[in-house]
Amino acid sequence: MTAQRAPAGPILDVRDLSISFGGLKAVDGVSFNAERNRITTIIGPNGAGKSTLFNLISGALAPRRGRVLLEGRDTTGAAPHRLQAAGLARSFQITTLFFALSVAENLRLGAQTLEPAARLWLPVGSSVRARRRVDELLERFRLTDKADYPAGKLSHGEQRRLEIAVALAGAPRVLLLDEPTQGMSHGDTAETAELIRGLASDVTILLIEHDIGLVMTLSDHVIVMHQGRKIAEGMPEAVRADPAVQAAYFGHV
Amino acid sequence: MRDELTIKSHAGYWLAALLLLAGLVVAGVGFATGDVFYLRLASEALIFGGLALSVDILLGYTGLLSLGQALHFGLGAYVSALALIATQSFWTAMGVALAAGVLGGLVGGFIANRVRGVYFALITFGMAQVSAKVVYNTRSLGASDGLIGVPVLDINFGFFSLSSASPTAFFLLALAILLLLYFLAAYLLDTPFGRLLIAVKANERRVPFLGYRTATLRLGSYVLAATIATLSGALYPMLRGFVSPELLFFSTSGNAVITVILGGAGTLVGALYGSVLLTVIKSVVGSWTEHHLIVIGLLFMVVVIFLPNGLMGLIQPGIRARLARGGRR
Ligand SMILES: Nc1ncnc2c1ncn2[C@@H]1O[C@H](COP(=O)(O)OP(=O)(O)OP(=O)(O)O)[C@@H](O)[C@H]1O
Ligand SMILES: [Mg+2]
Numbered sequence: 001m002t003a004q005r006a007p008a009g010p011i012l013d014v015r016d017l018s019i020s021f022g023g024l025k026a027v028d029g030v031s032f033n034a035e036r037n038r039i040t041t042i043i044g045p046n047g048a049g050k051s052t053l054f055n056l057i058s059g060a061l062a063p064r065r066g067r068v069l070l071e072g073r074d075t076t077g078a079a080p081h082r083l084q085a086a087g088l089a090r091s092f093q094i095t096t097l098f099f100a101l102s103v104a105e106n107l108r109l110g111a112q113t114l115e116p117a118a119r120l121w122l123p124v125g126s127s128v129r130a131r132r133r134v135d136e137l138l139e140r141f142r143l144t145d146k147a148d149y150p151a152g153k154l155s156h157g158e159q160r161r162l163e164i165a166v167a168l169a170g171a172p173r174v175l176l177l178d179e180p181t182q183g184m185s186h187g188d189t190a191e192t193a194e195l196i197r198g199l200a201s202d203v204t205i206l207l208i209e210h211d212i213g214l215v216m217t218l219s220d221h222v223i224v225m226h227q228g229r230k231i232a233e234g235m236p237e238a239v240r241a242d243p244a245v246q247a248a249y250f251g252h253v
Numbered sequence: 254m255r256d257e258l259t260i261k262s263h264a265g266y267w268l269a270a271l272l273l274l275a276g277l278v279v280a281g282v283g284f285a286t287g288d289v290f291y292l293r294l295a296s297e298a299l300i301f302g303g304l305a306l307s308v309d310i311l312l313g314y315t316g317l318l319s320l321g322q323a324l325h326f327g328l329g330a331y332v333s334a335l336a337l338i339a340t341q342s343f344w345t346a347m348g349v350a351l352a353a354g355v356l357g358g359l360v361g362g363f364i365a366n367r368v369r370g371v372y373f374a375l376i377t378f379g380m381a382q383v384s385a386k387v388v389y390n391t392r393s394l395g396a397s398d399g400l401i402g403v404p405v406l407d408i409n410f411g412f413f414s415l416s417s418a419s420p421t422a423f424f425l426l427a428l429a430i431l432l433l434l435y436f437l438a439a440y441l442l443d444t445p446f447g448r449l450l451i452a453v454k455a456n457e458r459r460v461p462f463l464g465y466r467t468a469t470l471r472l473g474s475y476v477l478a479a480t481i482a483t484l485s486g487a488l489y490p491m492l493r494g495f496v497s498p499e500l501l502f503f504s505t506s507g508n509a510v511i512t513v514i515l516g517g518a519g520t521l522v523g524a525l526y527g528s529v530l531l532t533v534i535k536s537v538v539g540s541w542t543e544h545h546l547i548v549i550g551l552l553f554m555v556v557v558i559f560l561p562n563g564l565m566g567l568i569q570p571g572i573r574a575r576l577a578r579g580g581r582r
Contacts (some may be wrong), residue, residue, distance in 0.1 A: 059461070078462035081466045089462060092459075105448070108448070112445045112448075113463070113464040119445060124258070124447075148257065178415055220483070
């Protein structure tokens with residue numbers, strides 16, 4: 001489609017992002033860059049502010065301070081549907097699907113923006129591009145057999161896969177994945193990691209992940225959060241060796 | 254791949270075709286026997302079926318419970334009556350009602366969609382109550398007596414014309430208009446726009462992340478529903494020759510909700526069947542006892558408990574299974 005008209009430099013530029021809930025500084029002056037088609041992983045103990053950071057970037061919450069630049073454009077506080085149009089999508093830590101609707105319909109809803117807006121008013125069957133996208137995603141996420149199942153009837157692991165696939169359906173350039181492997185079996189986790197690795201060839205991924213093994217193998221870049229602040233960032237091995245990171249995880253202040 | 258929702262929609266088309274057939278039989282028998290009463294009753298069932306249809310768009314598809322849809326129905330009835338008294342023209346009345354439907358839908362939807370869930374129900378209830386009281390106290394609208402003296406119409410279709418005084422002709426007209434409104438709604442609800450309304454009902458939280466603004470979708474749904482209610486209401490004075498404030502009362506809104514539940518929420522065609530069913534029950538039971546509301550109340554409870562998908566829940570699955578088998582590649 002469009003040739004690389006996007007400017008060089010980070011695809012996502014987060015500057016001094018902050019929000020508090022009551023007295024709690026859930027995200028406190030966080031800045032970082034995400035490079036195009038890389039996997040940037042955000043780690044940190046429970047309650048560190050990782051999901052809140054995603055909420056700020058994806059438009060679910062408006063920051064009290066700071067900026068978000070997506071491909072050089074200021075998207076601070078933009079609504080989720082505008083960010084989707086700008087090429088940013090996300091999945092949720094707590095599975096957020098259309099449980100009553102079929103797996104294929106969940107994906108089709110996600111893929112509708114691939115069609116021209118006028119197709120909104122034509123029969124669903126005529127949205128051919130969206131259909132093709134659905135088939136492709138069913139295949140890729142191994143859900144073809146379950147295409148007609150209500151999403152609510154899937155196993156936990158399948159729902160987590162669908163959660164990613166729905167976010168991916170609109171062909172975003174930046175994809176935020178909030179603990180995609182949460183609660184998955186070992187086998188499923190490894191397979192999902194493989195899937196995510198595959199996605200990074202044409203999508204920039206921001207990942208929140210607790211499984212340290214996965215973090216080490218998947219990430220190009222790791223950001224560590226603790227109590228709302230970024231306390232370290234760098235290559236996976238370097239971050240793991242960082243004493244401040246170990247302190248955050250093992251509780252020595 | 255079979256698309257369950259499209260199959261469901263097509264099952265509705267078959268049931269609507271069945272309704273058309275039944276309607277033609279009723280019209281034929283009514284015409285042959287020179288009946289007035291039953292044809293008028295059937296016309297009324299269709300008109301209130303339109304109101305129920307609009308409630309189902311909100312409740313069964315978008316997940317919004319309106320307890321004040323009579324507001325739009327009554328608006329249609331009043332603007333139509335005024336236009337008919339002034340111009341004696343069916344087309345003017347329908348045109349004015351269309352405009353009032355869209356406009357009223359935009360205003361009502363803008364207000365009601367500021368809130369969700371039970372508050373949406375309460376605000377729609379409130380809007381209808383306030384409007385009913387205003388109409389009830391407005392002398393120029395006939396106050397508590399309503400507007401009387403809506404003239405008999407000659408409705409001109411270019412190559413033929415029919416009179417609203419003919420029970421058969423008017424019944425056929427009502428049947429045609431209500432089925433048109435049904436097809437319009439059924440068509441729109443099987444487009445990606447309609448699917449997004451269903452998505453709002455299924456999980457509103459995710460919809461913005463698909464790239465669509467939920468406020469716009471809810472407003473779109475409300476305007477569509479309001480327009481259908483208003484156009485249905487516009488037929489009422491043509492049938493009865495008058496309009497009264499009761500059309501805006503809660504009993505009218507509440508009846509429409511009951512109709513949808515009886516017929517089967519989220520099916521559209523169930524609203525029309527439900528209205529026919531409710532009208533039959535009212536007139537049959539009403540001829541035995543004054544207390545037909547008790548019977549309807551009990552029936553409502555039984556349906557809610559044992560038939561959560563209403564009348565359509567009984568008959569639609571069979572049709573759907575057939576269509577699915579026929580449609581599989
Ligand atoms: N909407 C909200 N209102 C009030 N407090 C909130 C809200 N969202 C998050 N918090 C609080 O902000 C802090 C950070 O929460 P967040 O969900 O971002 O953590 P997290 O790093 O994603 O944790 P986990 O690993 O458990 O998912 C927590 O103390 C949480 O209770
Ligand atoms: Mg979290």
